[in-house]
Amino acid sequence: MTVRILGISSLVTLALTVWLGIWVTPPDRVQGDLVRLVYIHPPIAWVALYLATGIATLASLAWLWSRSRSPYWDRLAASSIEVAVVFTALTLVTGSIWGRPTWGVWWAWDARLTTTALLLVVLLGILAIRRIPADPETRARRSALAVIIAAVDVPIIHFSVVWWKTLHQSATVLNANLQPTIHGSMAWTLLLGFVAVTLLFFWMLAMRMRIERLTDALEGAELTDALEERWAEGAPEVEGVAR
Amino acid sequence: MWRDALLVAGKDLRIELRSRVVLNQVGPFGVLVLVLFAFALGPAPAPMLQAAPGLFWVAVLFAGLLAVQRSFALESGDRGDGLRLAGLDPAGIFLGKAAAVVAELAVLEVLLGAGVVLFYGARLHSVGVVAAACLAGTLGVAATGILYGALSSGLRVRETLLPFLLLPAVAPILLAGTRAWQAAMSGGQPVWPWLVTLSVFAVVYLALGVLIFGPLQEST
Amino acid sequence: MAPAVLLRAAVALTGRFPALAGADLVVAQGQVVVLEGANGAGKTSLLRVCAGLLPVTGGEAQVLGCDLRADRAGVRRRVGMLGHAAGLYDELTVAENVRFAVRAAGGDPAGIDPALDRLGLVGRLRKTPLGRLSAGQRRRVTLAVLVARRPELWLLDEPHASLDARARRLVNELVGEAATGGATVLLASHEPEEALPLADRVVTLAGGRVLGEVPGGRGRPAGRLGLAGDAHVA
Numbered sequence: 001m002t003v004r005i006l007g008i009s010s011l012v013t014l015a016l017t018v019w020l021g022i023w024v025t026p027p028d029r030v031q032g033d034l035v036r037l038v039y040i041h042p043p044i045a046w047v048a049l050y051l052a053t054g055i056a057t058l059a060s061l062a063w064l065w066s067r068s069r070s071p072y073w074d075r076l077a078a079s080s081i082e083v084a085v086v087f088t089a090l091t092l093v094t095g096s097i098w099g100r101p102t103w104g105v106w107w108a109w110d111a112r113l114t115t116t117a118l119l120l121v122v123l124l125g126i127l128a129i130r131r132i133p134a135d136p137e138t139r140a141r142r143s144a145l146a147v148i149i150a151a152v153d154v155p156i157i158h159f160s161v162v163w164w165k166t167l168h169q170s171a172t173v174l175n176a177n178l179q180p181t182i183h184g185s186m187a188w189t190l191l192l193g194f195v196a197v198t199l200l201f202f203w204m205l206a207m208r209m210r211i212e213r214l215t216d217a218l219e220g221a222e223l224t225d226a227l228e229e230r231w232a233e234g235a236p237e238v239e240g241v242a243r
Numbered sequence: 244m245w246r247d248a249l250l251v252a253g254k255d256l257r258i259e260l261r262s263r264v265v266l267n268q269v270g271p272f273g274v275l276v277l278v279l280f281a282f283a284l285g286p287a288p289a290p291m292l293q294a295a296p297g298l299f300w301v302a303v304l305f306a307g308l309l310a311v312q313r314s315f316a317l318e319s320g321d322r323g324d325g326l327r328l329a330g331l332d333p334a335g336i337f338l339g340k341a342a343a344v345v346a347e348l349a350v351l352e353v354l355l356g357a358g359v360v361l362f363y364g365a366r367l368h369s370v371g372v373v374a375a376a377c378l379a380g381t382l383g384v385a386a387t388g389i390l391y392g393a394l395s396s397g398l399r400v401r402e403t404l405l406p407f408l409l410l411p412a413v414a415p416i417l418l419a420g421t422r423a424w425q426a427a428m429s430g431g432q433p434v435w436p437w438l439v440t441l442s443v444f445a446v447v448y449l450a451l452g453v454l455i456f457g458p459l460q461e462s463t
Numbered sequence: 464m465a466p467a468v469l470l471r472a473a474v475a476l477t478g479r480f481p482a483l484a485g486a487d488l489v490v491a492q493g494q495v496v497v498l499e500g501a502n503g504a505g506k507t508s509l510l511r512v513c514a515g516l517l518p519v520t521g522g523e524a525q526v527l528g529c530d531l532r533a534d535r536a537g538v539r540r541r542v543g544m545l546g547h548a549a550g551l552y553d554e555l556t557v558a559e560n561v562r563f564a565v566r567a568a569g570g571d572p573a574g575i576d577p578a579l580d581r582l583g584l585v586g587r588l589r590k591t592p593l594g595r596l597s598a599g600q601r602r603r604v605t606l607a608v609l610v611a612r613r614p615e616l617w618l619l620d621e622p623h624a625s626l627d628a629r630a631r632r633l634v635n636e637l638v639g640e641a642a643t644g645g646a647t648v649l650l651a652s653h654e655p656e657e658a659l660p661l662a663d664r665v666v667t668l669a670g671g672r673v674l675g676e677v678p679g680g681r682g683r684p685a686g687r688l689g690l691a692g693d694a695h696v697a
Contacts, residue, residue: 122412135476141462156415232670261592326550328514328544
């Protein structure tokens, strides 16, 4: 039920954002129609860089630190990592669509872009670890530790890339262009964009969690079958011993 | 912890002294990387000189990758059973293995540094900066390498998984190490931010390794 | 006194396969228990569980008073395992291997030389790199590590494999001595006749569970003669 409400409200707010973003708000003086990406790119980046990766990190810590080793935290971590991959990729795609006309190139070695690209590789690495067959607890432990090792790295990567740029070139283009152009209806649309994309993220997360839960249940059933098969292996010899 | 670290480092280095796998195989491989990049860059000296610091660190990262793989390959038995059964303190194993890799890489770095000077005509004005950057960077490479090495050891896909995990993680070392070398070569550029970045990276990962190596060992 | 090994409905998975499917076993301290069963019955997995290598995902598991489900690394220093992967290094010599293993487990280095003597690893053999030894000689090195480390729980996986008759007798003697010294021994074997005379109990495993047990020959009148008697029977 909550999942359905999440889904409907995210779709409605997303549709509203698209309507406001394309038909209602005015084009920018400098960037023209291109500025409309501002309603979608920063919200996606916020979800990818902070929300999804943050939830994955916290869930991994919770799994490691809680004595119960609850599969819930592992499911949450797994789901948010997967959704984070989607949103990080979208951040790169929308960023580079924006970059082509503004910077004149598809790819610039901008600090944020570079960090985001490395983050995507790191997230794909964690997904690769999760895909290695193992019993559920080992897989959860491996994944949680990989997330923590990577989580420590991302800020260091970010700052070193920022210094790398700032010590040699001017500050990032993205930052300079973004701030002064926002006012009036545009601010409201941007805010709505944030709400819509955040809702979309939680909807996807909830759906993904449901799939994980069902997979776990299926694996649990498979384990019960495997146990019964294992018991059957020993059955004929029970009589042998009894005799 | 320190006692076990010494024990493990001594054991790993003794095995390396006997087998010379890192020195005789990884070392030449690192030099080969430098030579191959020289081919890619063409015979003009200017681009080579500009690329020299970066290529040094790329060669160090590849060599570090192989040294880490070797460090786990010499633990007999699948899943690292032997090392876990030995009853050593996990933090000690982590520090010991990292120390052995640092020692091995230090020798290779002298070799590679000589290679950079020889092949690319690089001139190092400030040897102290270079040495400090190498030390901090190597500690960082070894610490991350042993962490990811433990995570992927015993897995059937370890050969392909380890580079995929390790190389993006050590990107800050490549970046900061290269800038520090450039500063040491030309002078006049700020060098402290890079030495600080390298040191922070090394300290953070050494501390993290001491904390999580226990659970990490249990995840294979 | 807490039992050396206590398993209740213990389930352990290798990958998704239930290697132990609800095993029940209680072993008192100082006992020698032989585990027998067909290939794939779960003998090795049971030993790996007791060594704290294989996580227990269901049921109860305690070794030497430690709860394995809470902390399975804690027992390793007190447990000695002889298995397929020996934890030895080909590049190190026999003496160096034993010294490293003993110091790693926090054992007494004074026990190293007598242990090497006991296993017949004398003279030039001690300075030979492990990589040049035969399978039987390697097994003797692993046994020397156990003897020198004096663990409280011995976990022996097919200790008689690849050994000649004399060495097999030696293994039996060592097991007897360990048990007399207060250690507990779990010994997995698919040819239990070899180990029967020194066992207090012979436990049958199948399908990852304990199916039943029979008493062994240790402590019976014939066995009371001690090691010489055992060797004679063998």
